[in-house]
Amino acid sequence: MASSAALSTIRSNCRKVMCIGRNYADHVKELNNQRPKQPFFFLKPPSSILLPSEGPVLRPSGVNLHFEIELGLVIGKRIQNLDTEDDGEILQYIDSYLLAIDMTGRNVQEEAKKKGLPWSIAKGFDTFLPIVGPISKSTIADPHSVELYLKVNGEVKQQDSTELMLFRIPRQLSDISKVMTLEPGDMVLTGTPKGVGSVVTGDVMECGLRVGGKEVEEARMRVE
Amino acid sequence: MASSAALSTIRSNCRKVMCIGRNYADHVKELNNQRPKQPFFFLKPPSSILLPSEGPVLRPSGVNLHFEIELGLVIGKRIQNLDTEDDGEILQYIDSYLLAIDMTGRNVQEEAKKKGLPWSIAKGFDTFLPIVGPISKSTIADPHSVELYLKVNGEVKQQDSTELMLFRIPRQLSDISKVMTLEPGDMVLTGTPKGVGSVVTGDVMECGLRVGGKEVEEARMRVE
Ligand SMILES: [Mg+2]
Ligand SMILES: [Mg+2]
Ligand SMILES: [Mg+2]
Numbered sequence: 001m002a003s004s005a006a007l008s009t010i011r012s013n014c015r016k017v018m019c020i021g022r023n024y025a026d027h028v029k030e031l032n033n034q035r036p037k038q039p040f041f042f043l044k045p046p047s048s049i050l051l052p053s054e055g056p057v058l059r060p061s062g063v064n065l066h067f068e069i070e071l072g073l074v075i076g077k078r079i080q081n082l083d084t085e086d087d088g089e090i091l092q093y094i095d096s097y098l099l100a101i102d103m104t105g106r107n108v109q110e111e112a113k114k115k116g117l118p119w120s121i122a123k124g125f126d127t128f129l130p131i132v133g134p135i136s137k138s139t140i141a142d143p144h145s146v147e148l149y150l151k152v153n154g155e156v157k158q159q160d161s162t163e164l165m166l167f168r169i170p171r172q173l174s175d176i177s178k179v180m181t182l183e184p185g186d187m188v189l190t191g192t193p194k195g196v197g198s199v200v201t202g203d204v205m206e207c208g209l210r211v212g213g214k215e216v217e218e219a220r221m222r223v224e
Numbered sequence: 225m226a227s228s229a230a231l232s233t234i235r236s237n238c239r240k241v242m243c244i245g246r247n248y249a250d251h252v253k254e255l256n257n258q259r260p261k262q263p264f265f266f267l268k269p270p271s272s273i274l275l276p277s278e279g280p281v282l283r284p285s286g287v288n289l290h291f292e293i294e295l296g297l298v299i300g301k302r303i304q305n306l307d308t309e310d311d312g313e314i315l316q317y318i319d320s321y322l323l324a325i326d327m328t329g330r331n332v333q334e335e336a337k338k339k340g341l342p343w344s345i346a347k348g349f350d351t352f353l354p355i356v357g358p359i360s361k362s363t364i365a366d367p368h369s370v371e372l373y374l375k376v377n378g379e380v381k382q383q384d385s386t387e388l389m390l391f392r393i394p395r396q397l398s399d400i401s402k403v404m405t406l407e408p409g410d411m412v413l414t415g416t417p418k419g420v421g422s423v424v425t426g427d428v429m430e431c432g433l434r435v436g437g438k439e440v441e442e443a444r445m446r447v448e
Contacts, residue, residue: 015239016269021342034339042342043267045240047405060403080350115258116337118245118266118344124404126304179284180348181271 003218006134007051010074010098013185017044017129018176019070019102023166023191030194039167039175042119044102044189048129056224057103057199058127064107065199068192069150069158069207071143072098072131073169079182082174087144090170093182096134097143099209099219100189101150103128106198131187132221135209139216143169143190150207152199158207160193227442230358231275234298234322237409241268241353242400243294243326247390247415254418263391263399266343268326268413272353280448281423282351287329289423292416293374293382293431295367296322297393298358303406306398311368314394317406320358321367323433323443324413325374327352330422355411356445359433363440367393367414374431376423382431384417 018041022028028035050057059065076095084090102123109122140146149159167175169190176182199205202224209219242265246252252259274281283289300319308314326347333346364370373383391399393414400406423429426448433443 016271018269018344040341040345042344043269043348045242045267045404047240047407047410113340116340117264119342120242120266120344121264121403124267126403126405179345179350180269181350183271186271 003133004051004053007131010134011046011049011051014046014049014187015183015185017046017187017189019044019123019189020167020172020191024160024164024193025166026194027192027196030196035166039172041176042123044129045124048124048126050127050130052132052221056127057130058125059201060105060125063105066104066106066196067150067199067205068102068104068196069148070100070102070189070192071146071148071162071209072100073188073190074098074134075182075186075188076184078184079173079177082177084170084174086170087168090173091137093173094137095184096136097140098131098133098135098187099148099207099221101130101205101207101223102189102192103130130221130223132219135216135218140211147210148193149209150205152197152203152205157197158193158195162190164193165191227357228275228277231355234358235270235273235275238270238273238411239407239409241270241411241413243268243347243413244391244396244415248384248388248417249390250418251416251420254420259390263396265400266347268353269348272348272350274351274354276356276445281327281354282349283425284329284349288331290328290330290420291374291381291423291429292326292328292420293372294324294326294413294416295370295372295386295433296324296355297412297414298322299406299410299412300408302408303397303401306401308394308398310394311392314397315361317397318361319408320360321364322355322357322359322411323372323431323445325354325429325431325447326413326416327354354445354447357442359440359442364435371434372417373433374429376421376427376429381421382417382419386414388417389415
C-alpha cells in the first residue's frame with residue numbers, strides 16, 4: 001500500500017491516541033518538571049491528526065506552539081490488563097510504527113497546569129498531530145534503539161535515541177492497559193527527548209528517524 | 225432500530241468524547257472549584273463506554289468512584305469554527321441525545337489537579353462511561369429543558385434541569401469547534417448538576433430524564 005493510503009487508513013482506524021508525558025530525563029529537566037515515579041498519560045483526539053499532504057500545522061492565535069518529536073506505535077491487537085516488562089513480548093501487540101510530532105500549546109498547557117485543569121485543549125487542536133509512516137516492524141527491529149531528530153529551518157533541535165526512555169514500551173503498554181483497553185488502531189506516543197521549542201508561522205520542521213545510523217525513508221516529514 | 229443495536233452503532237462510530245467541566249453553578253460550589261469564565265473541556269476515550277447490557281462499572285482498587293449524570297449529544301454533522309449562541313441553529317448538528325454517567329476517579333482527579341497533571345486517567349478507565357438511549361430530537365425538543373436524575377440504592381442524589389447550565393449548548397459546540405473539529409459520531413457531555421458523590425461495589429445507580437415532567441423510557445438506566 002502506498003504510504004499515503006496507509007496513513008489515511010491508520011487515521012480512519014484510530015479511536016484514541018495515548019501519549020506518555022515526561023519520558024526522557026533531560027526533557028523533564030528542560031521544562032522544570034518533576035521526574036515521574038510512574039508513567040502518566042494523556043489523550044489527544046484523532047481529529048488532531050495531520051497527514052503529510054494536508055498542509056501546515058495551524059497556530060491558534062495567542063498560542064506558543066511547541067514541537068515534540070516522538071516515536072509512535074499503532075496497536076495491532078487488543079491489550080487489556082497486560083503485565084510485562086519484556087521487550088519481546090510486546091512486539092505482538094504492535095502493528096507498525098509512526099513518527100509523530102506532539103504539537104503542544106505550551107502557554108495553554110502551563111496555564112492548565114497552574115489551575116489544575118485538563119490538558120485536552122493544549123494538546124488537542126486540529127493539526128496538532130502530524131504523523132508519517134507507517135514504518136514496518138522489520139525496519140525497526142528494536143523500538144528502543146531508534147534515533148529521532150527534528151530540525152527547524154535546517155537547524156537540529158531534537159536528536160536523541162529512544163534508548164533514553166525512562167519507562168520502556170512494555171511498561172507503557174502495561175500501565176495504559178490497566179486503565180483503559182488498547183484497541184487495534186489506537187496510537188501510543190512514547191514521549192519526547194530534550195530540545196523542544198517554539199515554531200512560528202512560516203517555520204519549516206523537518207524530522208525523521210535513523211536505525212543503526214541509517215535514515216529511514218518512510219519516516220521523513222517536512223511540516224510548515 | 226432496537227435501542228441496544230443503536231447504542232452499539234453509536235459506540236462504534238464514536239471517535240472522541242468531549243466533556244464540559246463545571247457547567248452547573250451548584251456543582252462548581254460543591255467541589256470547591258472556581259466558576260469558569262469560559263467553558264473548558266476534557267476527553268474521555270471511546271474505550272470507556274459501557275452499554276446497558278454489559279454489566280457493572282468497575283471500580284479500580286484504591287479509587288474513590290464518583291457519578292456525574294449528564295445529558296449527552298451525538299454529533300450528526302461536522303462542526304468546525306462555529307460561531308453561534310443561537311439555540312435553534314445548533315439543532316442541525318445534533319443527531320440524537322444520550323443519558324450518560326461521567327464516572328470519575330475523584331481522588332485520582334484531585335491528585336492530578338494538585339500536581340498539574342492531565343485528567344485522562346481519572347476520567348478514562350474502562351466502564352467509566354455508561355450510556356443509554358438514543359433519545360430522538362423529537363422527544364427532546366429543547367435540550368435546555370430536560371430534568372436529569374440519578375438515584376443510588378433508591379435515594380435521589382442528583383435531580384436538576386438542564387436549564388441551569390452555565391454555558392448553553394451552542395456556546396459549548398462553538399467553543400469546542402474552534403479548538404477541534406467535531407465529527408459525525410463524536411459525543412459531547414454537557415456537564416453535571418449538583419449532588420455528585422461516591423458509589424461502592426454493589427451499589428445500584430438508577431438514572432433517567434424527564435421532559436415536561438414525563439419520564440422518557442429510552443433514557444432509563446440501571447447500573448451496578
Ligand atoms: Mg509529548
Ligand atoms: Mg479520544
Ligand atoms: Mg462531568
